Structure formats: C-alpha cells, structure tokens
Amino acid sequence: MRWSSLGGEGADDGPGALFGTDVVTRTLDTPEFRGVTFHEVRAKSIVNRVPGASRMPFEWTVNPYRGCTHACVYCFARKTHSYLDLDTGLGFDSQIVVKVNAPEALRRELAAPRWRGEHIAMGTNVDCYQRAEGRYRLMPGIITALRDRANPFSILTKGTLILRDLELLREAAAVTDVGVSVSVGFLDRELWHTVEPGTPSPGRRLDAVRTLTGHGIACGVLMAPVIPFLGDSPEQLRATVRAVAASGATSVTPLALHLRPGAREWFTAWLARHHPHLVRRYETMYAGGSYAPKWYQRRIIRQVHEYAAEFGIGPAGPGEHRRVSGTRGSEAPEAEAAPPQAPPQAPPQATQLTLL
Ligand code: SF4
Numbered sequence: 001m002r003w004s005s006l007g008g009e010g011a012d013d014g015p016g017a018l019f020g021t022d023v024v025t026r027t028l029d030t031p032e033f034r035g036v037t038f039h040e041v042r043a044k045s046i047v048n049r050v051p052g053a054s055r056m057p058f059e060w061t062v063n064p065y066r067g068c069t070h071a072c073v074y075c076f077a078r079k080t081h082s083y084l085d086l087d088t089g090l091g092f093d094s095q096i097v098v099k100v101n102a103p104e105a106l107r108r109e110l111a112a113p114r115w116r117g118e119h120i121a122m123g124t125n126v127d128c129y130q131r132a133e134g135r136y137r138l139m140p141g142i143i144t145a146l147r148d149r150a151n152p153f154s155i156l157t158k159g160t161l162i163l164r165d166l167e168l169l170r171e172a173a174a175v176t177d178v179g180v181s182v183s184v185g186f187l188d189r190e191l192w193h194t195v196e197p198g199t200p201s202p203g204r205r206l207d208a209v210r211t212l213t214g215h216g217i218a219c220g221v222l223m224a225p226v227i228p229f230l231g232d233s234p235e236q237l238r239a240t241v242r243a244v245a246a247s248g249a250t251s252v253t254p255l256a257l258h259l260r261p262g263a264r265e266w267f268t269a270w271l272a273r274h275h276p277h278l279v280r281r282y283e284t285m286y287a288g289g290s291y292a293p294k295w296y297q298r299r300i301i302r303q304v305h306e307y308a309a310e311f312g313i314g315p316a317g318p319g320e321h322r323r324v325s326g327t328r329g330s331e332a333p334e335a336e337a338a339p340p341q342a343p344p345q346a347p348p349q350a351t352q353l354t355l356l
Contacts, residue, residue, distance in 0.1 A: 010323040019169070022041075022042070022175075023039050023040065023041050024039075024040040024041075025037060025038070025039050025040070026040065030295070032131060033069075033131070033132075033135070035094055035134075036069060036094045036096060037094060037095050037096070037321050038096050038097075038098050038132065038135075038136075039095065039096065039097045039098065040098050040100045041098065041099055041100070042099070042100060042101045042105075043099040043101060043102060043105055044105075044110060045105060046062055046064070046099060046101075046102050046105040046109060047060055047061075047062055047106065047109045047110075047115075047120065048060065048061045048062070048063065050124075054312075056123075058119050058120075058121040058124075058154070059118060059119070060118055060119065060120045060121070061120065061121050061122065061124045061125065062102070062106060062120050062121075062122050062128075062142060062153075063099075063122065063123075063124065063125040063126060063128065064099045064102040064128055064136075064138040064139070064142065065096060065097060065098055065099070065126050065127075065128065065130060065132055065133075065138075066081065066084070066093070066097035066125070066126060067086070067092050067093070067094075067095050067096040067097055067126065068092065068093070068096070068127050068130050068198075069079055069093060069094070069096060069130050069131045069132060069195070069198045070127050070130050070131075070158055070159070070196065070198040070199045071092075071093035071197050071198035071199075071253075072158075072195065072196045072198075072199065073194075073195045073196075073255055073263075073267050073270045074195065074225060074227075074259065074263050074266075074267045075092070075126075075263055076258070076259075076260045076262070076263045077092070077125050077126050078092045078262040078263050078266055079260065079261060079262025080094070080125065080262075082094070082262065084097065084193075088262050088265075088266065093198065096130075098132060098138075098157050099138070100107050100136065100138070101140045102141070102142060103138060103140075103141025103142050103144070103145055104141070106141075106142055106145045106146070107141075107145040107148075108249070110145060110146070110149045110151055110323045111149070113331035116166055117149065117150075117151050117152075118151075118152075119152045119153065119154065119171070119177070120146065120151060120152070120153040120154075121144070121153070121154050122153060122154065122155045122156070123155050123157045124156065127157050127158055127159055128142075128155065128157060128159075129155075129157040129158075129159025129160075129161040129162045129342070130159055130161075130198075131159075131161075132200070133159065133161055134161055139162075139165055140164075140165055140168055142218060143165055143168045143169065143172055144168060145211055146172060146176070147168065147171055147172035147175060147176070150175045150176040151176060152176045152178070153172070153175035153176070153177075153178060153179075154178070154179035154180070154181070155179070155180050155181070156180075156181045156182075156183065156222065157180075157181075157182060157183070158182065158184075158199045158200065158205060159195070159199075159200065160200045160204050160205060160208040162180070162182075162208060162210055162212070162213070163211055163305045166211070166215055166217070169212075169217050170215060170216060170217065173216070173217060178217070179218065179220075180212055180217055180218070180219045180220075181219065181220045181222050182202065182205050182208060182209050182219060182220075182222070182249075183205070183211075183221070183222045183223075183224055184202045184205050184206060184209075184221050184222075184223060184227070184240065184244065185202075185223055185224045185225045185226055185227065185231060185238050185240075185242075185255075186202065186227065186236060186240055186301070187202050187203070187229035187236070187239055187243055188229075188230075188236065189201065189202075189229055191227070191230055191231055194274055195227065195230075195270070202240075202243075202266070203243075206221075206243055206244065206246075206247040207247075209221060209244075209247040209248065209249050210247045210248050213247070213248040213249065213250065214248065218250045219249055219250060220249055220251035220252070220253065221244045221247070221249040221251070221252045221253070222253050222255065223240060223241070223244065223252050223254040223304060224253075224255035224256075224257075225253065225254060225255060225256060225257035225258070226254055226255065226256045226257060226300050226304075227257050227280075227283050228256070228257060228282070228285055228292060228296065229275075229278050229281060229282075230275065230278070232256075232300060232349050234303060237254075237300070237303050237304055237307060238307045238310075241304055241307035241308055241310075241311055241313070242307070244311075244313060245311035245312060245313040247307070247314060248311075248313075251313065251314055252304065252308050252313050252314075254300050254301055254304035254305075255299050256291075256292040256296060256300050258290045258291045258292065258294065259286055259290055260290045261290075264286070264290070268282070274346075279344075286348060314342075352356050
C-alpha cells in the first residue's frame with residue numbers, strides 16, 4: 001500500500017508530509033482485534049506543534065496512533081481520519097494508523113539541538129493507551145525517551161493500560177514534571193456501553209486513578225464529556241464527583257459535550273437510534289455551533305464545583321491543567337480550541353481544557 005498522496009496531521013504538514021510512503025497493513029483475527037485493521041507507518045516526525053498554541057495549555061504533542069478502538073461516539077478526532085481518506089465513523093474505530101517508529105523518532109527529535117525541552121502532551125488527539133497499545137507497546141519507548149532527557153510531559157487517557165507503565169512513569173516523575181489525567185464523564189453503565197463501547201468502564205478507570213495516586217503519580221480526572229440530558233442530572237453529576245473524589249484524584253475538571261463536524265453527524269445518528277426523543281433538543285442545544293451554550297456550560301461547572309467542594313476535591317490548579325490534564329483535538333488543523341470561557345463562580349483554570 002502506498003500513502004504518499006495523503007494529508008498530514010498538523011497545519012504544517014503538507015500532503016504526504018506525515019508518513020513515509022510505505023504502509024504495512026495488517027488485519028488480525030484475534031478476538032481482541034477482530035474487525036480491526038492496523039496500518040503501520042513510519043512517521044517522518046513525531047513531535048507536533050499545536051496550531052494556535054497561544055490558546056492551548058501546551059504547545060507540543062506526540063500522538064503515536066490515529067483512529068481509536070475506544071470508539072467513543074462523540075469523539076471529535078473522527079474528522080482527522082478523513083485526511084487519510086478513511087471513514088470517520090466505523091473506520092475511525094477500526095482502521096488504526098500506528099506510527100511504529102514513534103519511540104526512535106522521538107528520541108532523535110529530543111536530541112536535536114533545536115529542541116528546548118518543552119512540555120509534551122500526549123493523548124491529545126486520540127488515546128495513546130487504546131487497545132492497540134497492548135499490541136504495539138509504543139508508550140514504554142516514548143516514556144523512556146522522555147525520562148532519559150528529563151523532558152516534562154503529560155498524558156490524558158481513558159485506557160487502564162497505562163498501569164502497565166506505572167514504574168516507568170514513576171521513574172520519569174523522579175526526574176521531570178509528569179502529569180496524568182484520566183477521563184471519566186459519567187458513571188452510568190448503560191450510557192457507557194453505548195456511547196463509549198470500546199473503553200474500560202468508568203469504574204475501572206477510577207480504579208486506575210486510585211492505583212496511580214496510590215503509587216505517587218498525581219492524577220486528575222477530566223470529567224468529560226458531560227452529556228446533555230443523558231448524563232447531566234444533579235444526581236448523576238453528584239455521584240460522579242463523589243466517585244472521583246473517592247478515587248483519590250487530585251482534581252476534577254468538568255467539560256460539557258461538544259460536537260464538532262465529523263463527530264456531530266456520527267453522534268446524531270447514534271442519538272436517533274438510541275434516544276430519538278432527544279434529537280430535537282440537541283438540535284436546539286447545538287444550534288449555535290459545536291459547543292453547548294454558555295449558560296449550560298456555566299451550570300455544569302457550577303454544579304460540579306459545588307459537589308467537588310462537598311466531597312473535598314478541587315479543580316485543576318494553576319498550571320495543573322497543562323500538567324495534569326490535556327486537550328484533545330488540538331493538533332488537527334480543523335480542531336480549533338474551545339473559546340476561552342469564564343463562567344462566574346468557577347476558577348478560570350477549570351474552563352481552559354477543551355475536551356475528551
Ligand atoms: S474520545 Fe478519546 S478514547 Fe474516545 S475514541 Fe476519541 S480518542 Fe479514543
């Protein structure tokens with residue numbers, strides 16, 4: 001397979017700039033990966049500059065995969081699959097691009113004289129601890145490269161597979177600034193089954209938070225997405241915050257669902273199948289664009305902060321949102337940052353994240 005004419009990952013990548021031209025395609029028949037196709041590529045570079053970085057809490061990202069078997073219906077990164085002429089629906093969930101040389105490419109780029117040791121965010125486009133990582137094991141080499149250069153980094157994930165690399169994370173945290181954030185938007189198991197079908201359950205994710213913090217790795221929870229009308233009742237929000245606090249998370253940062261082009265169509269089709277009575281309400285809610293109205297976002301943030309105070313857990317502190325939490329979708333050209341929001345009664349740092 002040749003991929004020479006396909007588009008790159010970031011704004012600076014022209015067609016064909018991201019990968020070499022040779023792609024090895026593998027379709028596995030193991031139960032874990034049935035129906036999944038891997039496209040193994042050699043990335044020309046692995047450290048990406050975030051377009052419009054001034055609006056982001058970080059400037060550099062590393063993403064060893066494209067596409068995500070976690071298959072969240074609302075995933076904003078779906079659109080990025082279209083740059084590879086891949087389907088943004090089921091194709092995003094099952095056609096996974098693997099940058100098999102990511103560790104060696106990173107090691108090379110970190111050693112380059114022009115690299116200044118800046119913070120690198122991971123899990124910003126798709127999940128670096130998705131199931132494919134169990135097979136390809138790219139993250140140990142990536143973390144080792146960062147550890148060896150004492151280069152600060154953060155990871156945002158829904159994947160409990162991160163626990164495999166606990167010791168490496170501890171070693172890195174001993175020499176540099178390491179932040180980990182796990183995304184848990186709700187606890188509802190039926191909602192989880194249908195809207196995040198490839199992910200570990202919210203309970204397992206919170207168990208991972210507990211293990212990470214128990215081993216000295218500070219771990220925040222990005223409470224995202226809060227899904228309107230399905231996961232946003234006061235009882236649901238309170239139960240989620242209570243569970244997050246009980247997990248030992250260092251912070252909880254709420255974020256309402258947003259629906260960018262690519263994700264919006266896929267999510268709307270899902271909504272029509274599972275909750276047809278809500279389609280009209282969503283059309284109204286998101287009539288103004290990709291983001292829920294400000295009043296709604298403020299309401300969610302206010303409520304979560306009230307519950308957080310009740311259960312003794314705070315929002316991400318200054319700088320922590322960069323260190324502990326991340327922003328998905330920042331490196332794709334179309335994935336503009338969320339407009340900064342400044343809801344009253346909410347520390348501003350709680351609103352500077354964009355999404356998972
Ligand atoms: S939201 Fe995150 S975990 Fe879910 S499919 Fe997208 S990248 Fe994967």
